[in-house]
Amino acid sequence: MLKKIIVVDHEPFSHRKEQHYYISDFENEDVIFEYWQVNKILQYSKNVKYNFLGNSSNIVEFESFKVFLERTAMEDPSSTLFIIEIWPTFQTYYFFRLLKNNNFNWIRIDYYLNPDLILNNRESLNISCISVRNFFSKFKNLVFRFFYNTMKKVFTPQIFFVTGENKSLVNLDTKIVSLDYFDIEEFLIKENDPPILNFKYMVFLDGMILDHPDYYRSKTTKNAVNREEFFDKLNNFFDELEKLMNIPIIIACHPKSNYNNEYRNRQLIINQTSNLVMNSTIVLTHGSLSIDFALMALKPIIYIDYKSFFERIPFLKYLSNRMVNACNNLGSNYFDLEEFNLNNIKLEVDTAKFNKFLNLYYKKNNTESNYT
DSSP, X not given: OOOEEEEEESSOOOHHHHHHTTGGGGTTSSXXXXXXXXXXXXXXXXXXXXXXXXXXXXXXEOSSHHHHHHHHHHSOTTTEEEEEEOOOOTTTHXXXXXXXXXXXXXXXXXXXXXXXXXXXXXXXXXXXXXXXXXXXXXXXXXXXXXXXXXXXXXXXXXXXXXXXXXXXXXXXXXXXXXXXXHHHHHHHHHTTSOOSOOSOOEEEEOOOTXXXXXXXXXXXXXXXXXXXXXXXXXXXXXXXXXXXXXXOEEEEEOTTOOOSSTTTTOOEEXXXXXXXXXTOSOEEESSOGGGHHHHHHTOOEEEEEOHHHHTTSHXXXXXXXXXXXXXXXXXXXXXXXXXXXXXXXXXXXXXHHHHXXXXXXXXXXXXXXXXX
């Protein structure tokens, strides 16, 4: 009998996490819920800067990875379910092995696998064109990939929940269950809400890319980008677009963001992305996964790249690749901040492409039996 659910996550607790794991649904159930916040004890996340720190009586933190393993071993495998959101690494292998050896039940809910990875192509190791430093970085990745494939069963959950119909990216021998991306449910609940703004506007889906945890995981002092340079270029692009369209750009801020005047004097609105997108004229993005709001509302999309800038850091280069591939899939607009011609903007949308993309990577497959 299930008596306890434990979420193990490499990011601090937040309102977004509460939504991801449907934590409020457990309040009326006779089940103990705990959120194990392990970002400070994992090698890949302990130095990451977080602008959000939620509060909850369910949060459990650990002083060391050793204590974390000891606490795990104390749980009852017969009545405990783990929901895991940490990366498989050489360090976390010991945690996953502990789960397997003690016959714990654990699942993974991956909202980002399909809408994110499907738009990125893996790069091959081309020794002739990389530096010594990059060579060792890529070599280390290849070594871990070999290790991961060898130990794949240890990293395999009993159930893998993934958004959309596509299952090709789950390279594991396990039960795969389709579910909706969390934005889908929000859109359906709020699609008839009155607009919060009473004028025409374009909306930019802020991805907090220079404050994103993945940015800090992949940058070094040598490849760090110039924040002022980036926002100058971006705001200059916004200025030109606003002149052309004769309507303002509203910033739909990332829920974890904390800005001063990076967007100059533009209006910043947080936690209203669905409403802003549904009532907008055009949606602008660096590749935010919340683009599904625009797909469902059938809004023209403009992807804003900055290739010469983004290629310096793996996470930003990853976003750049995502934007190029998204445009190919959706037939949307694409501009590079380095040089652009706004006369080429397309305001039409390809409904068939939008719906196909939603069904494959965002929406639950209702034609098959799923857990609820």
